[in-house]
Amino acid sequence: MRSARYHGLQDVRVETIPEPTILKGSDALVRVTKAGICGSDLHFFNNGPDLxxxxxxxxxxEFVGVVExxxxxxxxxxxxxxxxxxxxxxxxxxxYCSDGVHSSCTSGGIFGSPFWGEHAGGEVEGGQSEFVRVPEADGTLVVxxxxxxxxxxxxxxLPLGDVFATGYHGAVQTGVKGGDTVVVIGDGAVGLCAVQAAALKGAENVVLVxxxxxxxxxxxxxxxxxxxxxxAGDPAALVAELTEGRGADAVIDSISGDASIKQALSLVRDGGAVSMLGMSHFFQPVEQPISAVFMRNxxxxxxxxxxRAYIPELLTELEKGTISPGVVFTHDLPLEEAVHGFEIxxxxxxGSIKVALTP
Structure with missing residues (x-):
C-alpha cells in the first residue's frame, strides 16, 4: 500500500509499504477513503526529534473509511x-473512557505519532495511508x-475526529451558553471550528481574533x-463595547502560546473561563503566572x-445541518501529493487552511 511517512525534519515521503493485518482480536482493518493533514502534523514536520x-x-x-x-x-x-x-x-x-476523557485511556494512543500505545502491538499506524489497523476498534471507531x-x-x-471536536471541546470546557460573548483567538482550522461550536452553543456574540x-x-x-x-490593534475595546466593559464570558485560545494566553487572560471577564487548545506552549516558554487570574476567579x-466523546453528538448536528465542518478544507489532494500538502x-x-488527502 501507499503511505505518507516521516523521515526527518520537513522530510515526508509517500512510499510503498506492506498492508497492515489484524494482530489482535480487538483490531479492525480500515480502508481509508479520506485523510487530513492537521496542524499537529506540522509540529511533527518541523519539530519531530524534539517530540x-x-x-x-x-x-x-484524521481519517474516515470503510471497515475491511x-x-x-x-x-x-x-x-x-x-x-x-x-x-x-x-x-x-x-x-477514563467511562468518565468521558477518552484521550487519557489506559489502553490508548495517538495515531501516526510517537504517542502510539505500546500495548497496541505492531508498528505505528497513521491515517495518511491506504489502510490502517485500528486497535481497540469497538471503543474507537464510530459508524x-x-x-x-x-x-x-x-x-x-472527517473534521469531527479532531479539529472540529477540538473547537467544540473549547466551547464545552468554558461552558458557553445562550447569550454569552465568546472570543476565539486564532483563525486556523481549530479556531474556525471553535467559532461554529460557540454559535452552536447559543453564544450571542462570537468574536474571531x-x-x-x-x-x-x-x-x-x-x-x-x-x-x-x-x-492592527488590541481587540479589547471591541470586547468591552459588547460586554459593558466586563470582558468576554469565555475565551477559546486555539494557539496557546505565551502571547495568545496573555491576550486571552486580558479579554476574559472576572468569573469567566479560558480554554487553551493549541500546542504552541510545547515550543516556547509560557510566563503567565497563576496570580494574574487568582483574584479574578x-x-x-x-x-x-x-x-471520541463528542463524535456521536456532532454527527447528529451534521445530519441536522447545524454545523459545516468541511469549510476548513481548502485543498483535496491525492495521497500521492501529500508532500505538497505538507509544504503548502x-x-x-x-490560501491553504487545511488539506485533505484521498488515497
Missing amino acids: GMVAGTRLGH AVGGDVRNLKVGDRVVAPFVFSDGSCF IPGALAAAEHDTAV GHHADRVAIGTANGATHSADDK VSLHPGVCPS MDTRAE
Whole structure:
C-alpha cells in the first residue's frame, strides 16, 4: 500500500509499504477513503526529534473509511461499515473512557505519532495511508449514519475526529451558553471550528481574533458575529463595547502560546473561563503566572480533546445541518501529493487552511 511517512525534519515521503493485518482480536482493518493533514502534523514536520518522532513513522491521525476486516473480539462493527476515527484510539471501557476523557485511556494512543500505545502491538499506524489497523476498534471507531455514509460526505465528517471536536471541546470546557460573548483567538482550522461550536452553543456574540482576511471571511460566514485583526490593534475595546466593559464570558485560545494566553487572560471577564487548545506552549516558554487570574476567579482549561466523546453528538448536528465542518478544507489532494500538502500548509501557500488527502 501507499503511505505518507516521516523521515526527518520537513522530510515526508509517500512510499510503498506492506498492508497492515489484524494482530489482535480487538483490531479492525480500515480502508481509508479520506485523510487530513492537521496542524499537529506540522509540529511533527518541523519539530519531530524534539517530540520523539522516528524515521519511518506513518503519519496522520484524521481519517474516515470503510471497515475491511475485524478481529474475533470485535462486536460493534462489521465489514462494510463506513466509520470515522477519533485521533486517539481508546478501549471505551476504562475509568477514563467511562468518565468521558477518552484521550487519557489506559489502553490508548495517538495515531501516526510517537504517542502510539505500546500495548497496541505492531508498528505505528497513521491515517495518511491506504489502510490502517485500528486497535481497540469497538471503543474507537464510530459508524457513520446512513445519511452521511457516502464518499461525498467524507470531507464534512472527517473534521469531527479532531479539529472540529477540538473547537467544540473549547466551547464545552468554558461552558458557553445562550447569550454569552465568546472570543476565539486564532483563525486556523481549530479556531474556525471553535467559532461554529460557540454559535452552536447559543453564544450571542462570537468574536474571531485573526489577521488572515480569507480565513476571517470563512469565520464570519459560519458563526462569527464580529472580528478583530490582532495585528492592527488590541481587540479589547471591541470586547468591552459588547460586554459593558466586563470582558468576554469565555475565551477559546486555539494557539496557546505565551502571547495568545496573555491576550486571552486580558479579554476574559472576572468569573469567566479560558480554554487553551493549541500546542504552541510545547515550543516556547509560557510566563503567565497563576496570580494574574487568582483574584479574578478565572477558570483555566488547558487540555487535549477527548474527541471520541463528542463524535456521536456532532454527527447528529451534521445530519441536522447545524454545523459545516468541511469549510476548513481548502485543498483535496491525492495521497500521492501529500508532500505538497505538507509544504503548502506549512507555508500557508495557495490560501491553504487545511488539506485533505484521498488515497
